[in-house]
Amino acid sequence: MKPKLKIVSSQKGAPAARAILEVEGLSKGFATNTNGAGRILVLNDVGLTVRKGEMICIVGRSGCGKSTLLNILAGFLSPDRGCVRLGGRPVDRPAPDRCVVFQEDALFPWLTVRENIAFGLKVRAMSRQEKEREVDRFLALVGLTEFGSYLPAEISGGMKQRVALARVLILQPEVLLMDEPFAALDAQTREEMQDLLLHLWAKLAHSIVFVTHDVGEAVLLADRVLLFEKAPGRVKEEIAIDLPRPREKDTERYYALCRAITSQMKRA
Amino acid sequence: MKRLYDSGAWAHRALGGLLPALLLLLWLTAAETGMVAPYLLPHPKDVLATAASYVFGHGGQAGFAGRFMDDFTASITRVMLGFGLAVLVGLPLGILSGRLALANRLLGTTINALRAVPGISWLPLALVWFGIGLKTTVFLVALAAFFPIYLNAEAGARQVNPTLLRAGAMMGVRRLRGTFAILLPAAMPNIITGLRLGLGISWAYLVLGELTGVHNGLGAVIMDARMLGRIDVIMVGIIFIAVIGRLCDVGLHHMLRFAFKSARRLP
Ligand SMILES: Nc1ncnc2c1ncn2[C@@H]1O[C@H](COP(=O)(O)OP(=O)(O)OP(=O)(O)O)[C@@H](O)[C@H]1O
Numbered sequence A: 001m002k003p004k005l006k007i008v009s010s011q012k013g014a015p016a017a018r019a020i021l022e023v024e025g026l027s028k029g030f031a032t033n034t035n036g037a038g039r040i041l042v043l044n045d046v047g048l049t050v051r052k053g054e055m056i057c058i059v060g061r062s063g064c065g066k067s068t069l070l071n072i073l074a075g076f077l078s079p080d081r082g083c084v085r086l087g088g089r090p091v092d093r094p095a096p097d098r099c100v101v102f103q104e105d106a107l108f109p110w111l112t113v114r115e116n117i118a119f120g121l122k123v124r125a126m127s128r129q130e131k132e133r134e135v136d137r138f139l140a141l142v143g144l145t146e147f148g149s150y151l152p153a154e155i156s157g158g159m160k161q162r163v164a165l166a167r168v169l170i171l172q173p174e175v176l177l178m179d180e181p182f183a184a185l186d187a188q189t190r191e192e193m194q195d196l197l198l199h200l201w202a203k204l205a206h207s208i209v210f211v212t213h214d215v216g217e218a219v220l221l222a223d224r225v226l227l228f229e230k231a232p233g234r235v236k237e238e239i240a241i242d243l244p245r246p247r248e249k250d251t252e253r254y255y256a257l258c259r260a261i262t263s264q265m266k267r268a
Numbered sequence B: 001m002k003r004l005y006d007s008g009a010w011a012h013r014a015l016g017g018l019l020p021a022l023l024l025l026l027w028l029t030a031a032e033t034g035m036v037a038p039y040l041l042p043h044p045k046d047v048l049a050t051a052a053s054y055v056f057g058h059g060g061q062a063g064f065a066g067r068f069m070d071d072f073t074a075s076i077t078r079v080m081l082g083f084g085l086a087v088l089v090g091l092p093l094g095i096l097s098g099r100l101a102l103a104n105r106l107l108g109t110t111i112n113a114l115r116a117v118p119g120i121s122w123l124p125l126a127l128v129w130f131g132i133g134l135k136t137t138v139f140l141v142a143l144a145a146f147f148p149i150y151l152n153a154e155a156g157a158r159q160v161n162p163t164l165l166r167a168g169a170m171m172g173v174r175r176l177r178g179t180f181a182i183l184l185p186a187a188m189p190n191i192i193t194g195l196r197l198g199l200g201i202s203w204a205y206l207v208l209g210e211l212t213g214v215h216n217g218l219g220a221v222i223m224d225a226r227m228l229g230r231i232d233v234i235m236v237g238i239i240f241i242a243v244i245g246r247l248c249d250v251g252l253h254h255m256l257r258f259a260f261k262s263a264r265r266l267p
């Protein structure tokens, strides 16, 4: 049975009310050496839309500009051309409405798990008890209730990413940006984290932009997969994943979609 | 938090006392066997007696009996003033030039040029500017302590993982709050190194400042004793400076660990 790849038409006609994050005509280049003589174009005319509550996965080979795109969405970098809008308003700086789970360990090593999760609440107008209660809730949500007093150096890589997830989810961002968050974990821990993410997503209904180079992961998680093309990076294809949830990994449809996307990727 | 080598902690600490004990033994042997003449190296028990008289002020030690509290207060005041001044100026400037290329350009050249000047060459200038006494000593101490504090703060601030700053920014913690919540803690290991080096060198320059004819202070005692040929008093002065310097270092470390989580929790 040959699976049909459903290519989603461009989102231009989509109703604006349902789109939470809109990216249009995004281009970004970098100077290739320090004196700025050469320049490489990393992103070229990237456009995409994320609807409210939707999870999209960006898949592409190493070096195709996925992290660069995410950094622009987060407001860490500004694009050369194009714009990013969140809920209709252009974004130009980092803010808690777009939070990132980084690829590398980015917890504050001098703070305990609890204090790391509470960090973003510093600037919120909430009572102490309210904050404590929120931290307890999110510790429980990521299954770390017993580890609140541990330092990052004392917990495993998987647990660190749970903390990284909790410290941004507690801020209730409109869009969660995840840059290969599970790539450094072993296979079993990665599966646990994928399950956790799906569980939290079902519960909290965030919109998620998830970057990965693992096609299997993308097919497991995404409502839509955006296939990124290399040099310069741009969206080559949008593939709707219409597998029913909860998804099973060892089904014929799952493998067929993975194979199809992988072969598309090879041609990218 | 669990500690590595918990069972051996005491043995570990005692190890630090091993070398002084050996030195004392060597000294004792040299004095007892008469290998070294007493006018070059007095017997430990004479030095001990001098120390007791210096601190508690009985016996006929003429000019030196009971001076300790006065000298100690004078010296520690000068060190703390000089060191405090160095921290007040060196820490903010160091962090600023670690983070802002502009500040680094502006300050770096000058500071590194000044750093090349040996501290002792400032002494004549300081004497002309400030005269003999408190101001000259504080100036020398502050100047000497400034460089390690500035340089380490600069290195610490420059090496902070940029992802941590990005993480703070996305969680809404930026600028001044971010400086105190992220930048300072992340740079803390370097800052501590700078402060400890700075305090250590403060004592060295204290003695330099006090050698110039002030009437009190631990450095002054050493200088007076040299004039009078009192080698036992010189040795007492040296030992007191070593002990007090070490205690200050330990005190500083404990204070920082008490005041800052990052000082307690980062290696
Ligand atoms: N600050 C920068 N200066 C110069 N070049 C950069 C910079 N950041 C990224 N690049 C270049 O942009 C390209 C895309 O980098 P990016 O990190 O976005 O790729 P990626 O898709 O995330 O790769 P990976 O899957 O390996 O993480 C790379 O060729 C990289 O060399």
Ligand SMILES: [Mg+2]
Residues within 6 Å of the ligand: A066, A067, A068, A103, A179, A180
């Ligand atoms: Mg990347």
